[in-house]
Amino acid sequence: MERRSPVMSKPLKLFYSPDSANLVVRFVLEELELAYEDVLLDRSSREHMKPEYRALNPQGLIPVLVDAEQDAPMFETGAIILHLADRAGRLAPAPNSPSRGSLLKWLFYISNTLHADLRVAFYVHRYVEGEKDADTLRKSVLRRVQSHFALLDAELAKGGGKYLIAETFTVADFYLAACARWAQLYPTGYEQDLSQHRHLVAFLKALQERASVRHSAERESIKGNVLLHPKMPETDLAAVLG
Ligand SMILES: N[C@@H](CCC(=O)N[C@@H](CS)C(=O)NCC(=O)O)C(=O)O
Structure with a gap:
């Protein structure tokens, strides 16, 4: 490329x-x-x-x-x-800007809380042995994931719904959007319904129309909706979760 x-x-x-x-x-x-x-x-x-x-x-x-x-x-x-x-010099408020703190806060939250919890659901067998314990852990961590989305939904609502950091399009928006995509797809049998987070839903719907998102999806063989109601990619699952 x-x-x-x-x-x-x-x-x-x-x-x-x-x-x-x-x-x-x-x-x-x-x-x-x-x-x-x-x-x-x-x-x-x-x-x-x-x-x-x-x-x-x-x-x-x-x-x-x-x-x-x-x-x-x-x-x-x-x-x-x-x-x-x-x-x-784009997609992040400058280090001395008043909204830099908000970006850092939400970026770290998405990385060390939302994404980290999703990883537990994706790689559950690294944490517990046996299907029964795996099922219990997945369900419990995915309840936490839903509560993270609820918090992020409320934050989107506060700023008018377009971006996570009010009025400022940032890298945190892309990170949140990808986490929402994965939560709706993986792991199979535990797909999350995000429809109760209505600001998040509107945000994902708008973001998935951006050329950058569509080009990225093409490059990674992702077809159909990218962020809201995504379709499972036509690829070997081991290649995604292996
Ligand atoms: N904290 C890491 C997590 C990255 C991550 O989870 N990568 C996955 C792919 S989505 C991976 O490499 N999985 C292979 C493995 O865990 O063995 C980051 O933010 O880059």
């Missing part, structure tokens, strides 16, 4: 797997119209656990962004998208 950027002269490289956390980074790269290359990792063959990839992220987690202007590869979705926004 070649795109010229007025902001960064050196290339960015995104390591990805379809519909994984890299989707958030891609939304941001596309929205900012930054030049980047993407490198596909095959999760079904555990490519993300091989030494070459672990040299970039020792945890083997996806995504990684290599920014030629940084002295080390970057992991952690929240850190990567904030870095990109700061570099481009």
Whole structure:
């Protein structure tokens, strides 16, 4: 993928797997119209656990962004998208702006609470053994996930419903949107209905019309609605949850 950027002269490289956390980074790269290359990792063959990839992220987690202007590869979705926004001077209030604190607060909340709880539901067998305990843990963590969406829905309502940080389109909007997508799809049999969060529903509906979201979806073989009532991608599930 070649795109010229007025902001960064050196290339960015995104390591990805379809519909994984890299989707958030891609939304941001596309929205900012930054030049980047993407490198596909095959999760079904555990490519993300091989030494070459672990040299970039020792945890083997996806995504990684290599920014030629940084002295080390970057992991952690929240850190990567904030870095990109700061570099481009868009999608994040400046560090000295009065709304910077709100962005940081919600970005960290989405990353260390909402996304972290979703990960427990996705990878439940890393926490408990046996189907019965797995089912109990999934249900209980997904109740927490619903309460996180309720909090985020109320925050959207406060700011008029368009963006999480009132009147300011930020990277946090993309991160929230991707978490909402995954909660509606994964894990199979535990798909979450988000219809009671009406501000969130309207927000997702509007965001999924953006060109950046549609281009990102195409690039990751995601068909149909991207954010609200999404369809399961036509891909091997092991490639997404493996
Ligand atoms: N905290 C990490 C989580 C990333 C994450 O959950 N990545 C998933 C893909 S969506 C992954 O690499 N899963 C493989 C695994 O957990 O073994 C981040 O925000 O980047």
